[in-house]
Amino acid sequence: MSLNSVINSTFQFVKDRFPVEKLNYHSMVEKKEVPVHKMSWGYYTGGLTMFFFMIQVVTGLFLLFYYQPTVSEANVSVEYINKYVAGGSLIRNMHAWSSSCMIFCAVLHLLTAFAMKSFVKPREITWIAGVLLLFITFTFGFTGYLLPWNQIAVNATKVGLQSIEYIGEYLPGQLADVPRIIRETFQGEASVGQSTLGRFYALHVVILPLTLVSLLGLHLLSVQIHGMSQGVDKPAKKSEKFMSIFIFKDLSLWAFIFLCLFTVSMCIPFESFLPYPLLAPYNPLGSTPAGIKPEWYFFFVYYPLEMLPFWVILLASMILVGVLILTPWIFKGASRKTLGFLTILASLYLVVMTIFGEQIYELFKH
Amino acid sequence: MSFSNTETVENSKDLKQIDLKLKTNLSLIAFASSLALSFMTANPAQAYPEYQAFVEKNSKRSINCAMCHINEGGPVGNSKGQIGSLSEEELKLLSKARIAFEPGSDVHSPILNEFGNKIISAVGKKKFLEYKTSPEKLAAALGNESDLDTDGIPDAQEYLDGTDPLNKFHGEPVKLFWINLNRCKTHVILTVLAVISINFGLLSLVKGISSIKKK
Numbered sequence: 001m002s003l004n005s006v007i008n009s010t011f012q013f014v015k016d017r018f019p020v021e022k023l024n025y026h027s028m029v030e031k032k033e034v035p036v037h038k039m040s041w042g043y044y045t046g047g048l049t050m051f052f053f054m055i056q057v058v059t060g061l062f063l064l065f066y067y068q069p070t071v072s073e074a075n076v077s078v079e080y081i082n083k084y085v086a087g088g089s090l091i092r093n094m095h096a097w098s099s100s101c102m103i104f105c106a107v108l109h110l111l112t113a114f115a116m117k118s119f120v121k122p123r124e125i126t127w128i129a130g131v132l133l134l135f136i137t138f139t140f141g142f143t144g145y146l147l148p149w150n151q152i153a154v155n156a157t158k159v160g161l162q163s164i165e166y167i168g169e170y171l172p173g174q175l176a177d178v179p180r181i182i183r184e185t186f187q188g189e190a191s192v193g194q195s196t197l198g199r200f201y202a203l204h205v206v207i208l209p210l211t212l213v214s215l216l217g218l219h220l221l222s223v224q225i226h227g228m229s230q231g232v233d234k235p236a237k238k239s240e241k242f243m244s245i246f247i248f249k250d251l252s253l254w255a256f257i258f259l260c261l262f263t264v265s266m267c268i269p270f271e272s273f274l275p276y277p278l279l280a281p282y283n284p285l286g287s288t289p290a291g292i293k294p295e296w297y298f299f300f301v302y303y304p305l306e307m308l309p310f311w312v313i314l315l316a317s318m319i320l321v322g323v324l325i326l327t328p329w330i331f332k333g334a335s336r337k338t339l340g341f342l343t344i345l346a347s348l349y350l351v352v353m354t355i356f357g358e359q360i361y362e363l364f365k366h
Numbered sequence: 367m368s369f370s371n372t373e374t375v376e377n378s379k380d381l382k383q384i385d386l387k388l389k390t391n392l393s394l395i396a397f398a399s400s401l402a403l404s405f406m407t408a409n410p411a412q413a414y415p416e417y418q419a420f421v422e423k424n425s426k427r428s429i430n431c432a433m434c435h436i437n438e439g440g441p442v443g444n445s446k447g448q449i450g451s452l453s454e455e456e457l458k459l460l461s462k463a464r465i466a467f468e469p470g471s472d473v474h475s476p477i478l479n480e481f482g483n484k485i486i487s488a489v490g491k492k493k494f495l496e497y498k499t500s501p502e503k504l505a506a507a508l509g510n511e512s513d514l515d516t517d518g519i520p521d522a523q524e525y526l527d528g529t530d531p532l533n534k535f536h537g538e539p540v541k542l543f544w545i546n547l548n549r550c551k552t553h554v555i556l557t558v559l560a561v562i563s564i565n566f567g568l569l570s571l572v573k574g575i576s577s578i579k580k581k
Contacts, residue, residue: 255565262557263554264543272538276533277432289428
């Protein structure tokens, strides 16, 4: 294959995914139709994820007014927001609850898109951008977890960063140093401290949001250009206009979800699920309290990591990431029935590990 | 020989002196030990792990000494809120708290937090020590009137739930939900109305844009 043909096929690939003739309001909005069938609810999961991201941005901006990213001030400033800022505890709770909801919806969106085979040509770029968006969302969760600078935040981050370094033990030659370099880059000093907090803060409030917005732009543009995927094997008999029937429904759903989020944030402090010793300000001289664990959305990898050898999880994670990125090509010929079955299996694993992971781990330990 | 006799005499004098010194030192040590022992027996300087074990078993939540003490590590040590760090004035307050055997005393122990002082004040040291063998009785003795953090969950219930009785943002989530929903119902109703209005406005806007485009 000559260089010329590679360039030509790449150009054709991009041209097919972003056809210039479709880059107008008429094609992308007015003409757009949304199929109506039994899996139609799946079309709303992406919008909901974006809605929770918008809540994250707004509440995060309010929190920026008061939060101090220094080891001496971080926890005090969070306490100040909770206790003395008008509506501070509500805003902080909305930020915490919506972060969990965003991750839940992002995973649900990925699973439904997979089951509906929404990744086939010409939607490969939409899929890959979506997978990258999911990874960024998880990174948001990881970096945001440290910011309150309490016992669980710092100790869980220590464990998380240490896990990155372990990867080096399984890599050959000079590659073995790469995970250590990555950990040191994120950590910034010998142990988790001021440099780590500063770097995580920069990642959480500047680098990740900018990356996410850029990728989200690409993802949404791609969705609008190609429209909603068929979603089911037989073409849907009914369809509805994106503008304004689908938008109507989407906005109404957002309004309902906002009310639920507002009520829950008003009534249940997110941290009340954790034992209070874990919420105490981090004490570098004190002992590590019992019960340190990551946020619930990492349980699917955390508990297996506790039960199985590290290399098993590492290998499984690498395969999973590879399969997710290459899904449009690996599952190109798979039927929706097969994809649906795989989705059910994956969902079962996620639900069981998230809800019963701790019990399974206890059983395994004894 | 004489030399040795003289030496023996001198030696015996020395031995007597040493014996005397030893006796004095021993009696001093014995006095100090008995003083320390009597102080420790009368004033145990440890927290009461029976309560912690009960709460953790009952609530299935891990807790630490900070539920009742100022310092999360308990009362022994030199850090803030621990006996070793107390001033003379604070030691007097501590002694006063330690003899508050009956309920109703004004207790301001410098090693206890507000909830710890409340317990001693409400049930008295005597009963508190009795409940060590049945820590569940402490909740009943505390009653449901006191709610130091004003989160709506009584302190006694927070003790049973293993949640922080001094933090209004910490409590059993389901209980907090119903209490706060009841407290904030006006806010919730107003928000429902606001969201419905905004949504109606937005939908009308979308409808308008859509009809303009059609024309």
